[in-house]
Amino acid sequence: MDTRNAETPTTFNKEMIAKVWDTPAPQKARVTAWRILRNRLPICDNLRKRNIPMVDEEIMCNMCFHQIExxxxxxxxxxxxxVVWDEIQRWLGVSAARPHCAVSHLDFFAHLGRGKKSQKFLTALWICIIWLLWKRRNESRFEGKAWDIKNTIYDWGCESKNVELEQNFQAA
Known part of the structure; x- marks a missing residue:
C-alpha cells in the first residue's frame, strides 16, 4: 500500500485517472482533479507529512475549523x-450516501449516468466542482474571503455551461 496515499483505495485506479483526461473540463480543472486523485495537492496534512513547518491553527480546515485539512x-x-455536493445531488435527482475517498467518489458520481456520454458529462461536472471547491478554499485561506456556498453553487452551474456539459447529459 502506498502510505502517501493512505486515504484512497489500496489499488491505484488508473481507469479513473484516464477518465479525468478524457473530458471537456478545463485543463486546469483536470490537473487539479488528477492531483486530488493522487493525493498530491498542497493540503495542510500533505504539507505536514513533508515536514513543512505549520502552526497548529494552519492545519485545520479553514472552512469548518473542526478537522485537520x-x-x-x-x-x-x-x-x-x-452542502455543495448535497445541492448537486438534489439537482441530479439522486439521494445516496457519498463515498469518503476521492477515487470512490468520482467513480460513484460518474456511474450515476447510464451511458458513456452521460458518464463523461458527470465526470467533467465532478472535475469542475472539485476545481471550484479548491479555488474557494484558496480564496478563503490566502485572500481572507468568506466561504460563500451560494456563489460556489452558482459558479459550478456557470462552469458546467462554459464547457457545454449540460447538453451532453442524458438523464435516464
Missing part, C-alpha cells in the same frame, strides 16, 4: 463542502 475532508467530508 485532508484531501478527503476538504472535498468530501467537510460540512461546508458537503
Amino acid at each position: 485532508t484531501t478527503n475532508h476538504l472535498f468530501l467530508l467537510c460540512p461546508k463542502t458537503g
